[in-house]
């Protein structure tokens with residue numbers, strides 16, 4: 001085994017175990033497939049992710065509601081897959097980027113799950129409690145518009161401060177961390193003022209946001225892989241998006257890495273996350289190459305997917321490094337990732353919890 005390099009099992013802090021259909025394709029799939037379809041799909045994607053060397057993931061939003069049970073099935077040893085920390089359904093404002101009824105006929109919309117939507121403080125506390133009742137490990141909050149979502153309201157904030165504060169305070173009351181989807185600086189800063197534990201995407205992070213992150217210790221999860229996907233999708237099938245969504249995708253691709261470059265230089269803590277589901281499953285390790293491209297050292301990029309991610313997930317006592325007393329989660333690759341980070345795209349061996357799952 002001398003020819004191999006061994007690392008702790010990798011952690012992806014931001015995935016969705018749903019398909020990579022998008023635009024009109026995703027809408028049609030949501031309306032035409034049964035829950036069982038999404039469950040089988042999620043199980044397949046979990047296996048793919050484990051084979052890529054990721055022994056732990058955070059699932060940040062699953063509208064079909066199947067990943068909580070997938071988490072439990074994997075933990076029971078019934079299915080191969082990474083250890084899952086699951087956020088259930090993303091909390092969002094009515095009409096916001098986490099509203100699954102966007103673009104759906106009003107007669108059908110009433111039949112779709114809207115428990116994750118909230119407006120006003122009481123409603124936002126209740127939305128969090130409904131997720132807690134389902135057994136989530138953390139809360140995901142969508143505080144700004146999304147690149148993919150079919151609303152023409154841009155990428156600024158979609159919540160008032162009392163609503164965002166109600167979500168974060170209620171989650172923390174139950175010991176749940178809050179991962180906040182935010183692109184616009186107004187949403188990023190609002191989330192941080194309310195006590196967000198991580199900023200997902202963070203596209204338009206500004207000086208104030210960086211200061212707030214340094215003060216609170218919140219992590220940035222850059223999800224750079226999405227930009228690669230947007231470029232590929234726009235080249236392959238631009239017609240499935242509305243003009244507004246196409247423009248948002250082009251813009252996001254053009255500014256990728258700017259926030260990471262600034263945040264990293266100033267010492268903000270970075271945790272690895274791909275947004276797989278938007279980006280392709282199983283290609284998670286391509287994120288490392290992008291992190292290095294936008295300024296990180298290879299060592300710090302690896303740290304983002306091991307020590308840092310373990311701390312963000314609250315599992316630093318069991319994962320993130322190879323030490324006695326921690327779970328035996330490890331991977332092997334054939335070259336030195338400190339010299340060539342791309343070798344992490346070809347994981348030869350995966351051990352999770354002391355058991356070999358890929359060799």
Ligand SMILES: [Zn+2]
Nearest residue numbers: 014016060275
């Ligand atoms: Zn996401």
